[in-house]
Amino acid sequence: AQKVTQAQTEISVVEKEDVTLDCVYETRDTTYYLFWYKQPPSGELVFLIRRNSFDEQNEISGRYSWNFQKSTSSFNFTITASQVVDSAVYFCALSEGYTSGTYKYIFGTGTRLKVLA
Amino acid sequence: GAGVSQSPRYKVAKRGQDVALRCDPISGHVSLFWYQQALGQGPEFLTYFQNEAQLDKSGLPSDRFFAERPEGSVSTLKIQRTQQEDSAVYLCASSFPTSGVYEQYFGPGTRLTVT
Numbered sequence: 001a002q003k004v005t006q007a008q009t010e011i012s013v014v015e016k017e018d019v020t021l022d023c024v025y026e027t028r029d030t031t032y033y034l035f036w037y038k039q040p041p042s043g044e045l046v047f048l049i050r051r052n053s054f055d056e057q058n059e060i061s062g063r064y065s066w067n068f069q070k071s072t073s074s075f076n077f078t079i080t081a082s083q084v085v086d087s088a089v090y091f092c093a094l095s096e097g098y099t100s101g102t103y104k105y106i107f108g109t110g111t112r113l114k115v116l117a
Numbered sequence: 118g119a120g121v122s123q124s125p126r127y128k129v130a131k132r133g134q135d136v137a138l139r140c141d142p143i144s145g146h147v148s149l150f151w152y153q154q155a156l157g158q159g160p161e162f163l164t165y166f167q168n169e170a171q172l173d174k175s176g177l178p179s180d181r182f183f184a185e186r187p188e189g190s191v192s193t194l195k196i197q198r199t200q201q202e203d204s205a206v207y208l209c210a211s212s213f214p215t216s217g218v219y220e221q222y223f224g225p226g227t228r229l230t231v232t
Contacts, residue, residue: 045223091159102173107159
């Protein structure tokens with residue numbers, strides 16, 4: 001069955017430190033998609049990135065970078081030079097739409113990031 | 118630009134009451150999802166619509182939960198005879214394509230508290 005594990009419940013860092021959020025997934029499908037979302041205190045989930053199972057290239061967007069490794073079923077997220085505004089709960093999600101036909105997300109339990117000034 | 122909106126933002130219901138939660142997706146988005154997020158947990162899938170057709174309702178926890186999207190735009194999630202375990206944030210999300218896996222855009226959620 002599909003599953004997403006975010007083992008880090010809460011991480012605290014001091015501003016300007018780099019931080020990596022871990023995500024490990026389980027799926028039987030060869031075609032699947034992975035996502036990261038940010039949930040600030042306001043509660044609205046904000047889309048950050050989508051990655052399909054055939055694209056293992058790492059991606060960088062400003063201070064954000066993502067490392068996708070199929071061999072270890074991981075899709076980790078790194079924030080470089082963290083800022084207080086990065087404080088939020090971050091969710092990793094998996095979608096196996098091509099099998100289920102539903103395109104629903106399976107979410108991890110989230111990692112709460114606190115960036116201290 | 119207009120995102121996904123949900124109303125009410127907060128709802129307090131006495132145990133046994135019926136509630137209706139509304140979702141206005143992004144205009145033109147054909148796919149609509151409902152998720153339930155318990156405190157400290159990740160969202161969990163409830164149901165999925167493609168236009169007005171409810172294609173998956175496997176996540177609805179009981180027959181007290183009912184969702185509809187009669188005209189393929191606005192959707193309503195109804196919970197009958199609310200119970201304390203229904204207390205959660207209910208999130209609505211929409212996505213444009215009719216098929217394929219694309220990012221979903223989420224609303225701010227409705228926080229339901231059952232007393």
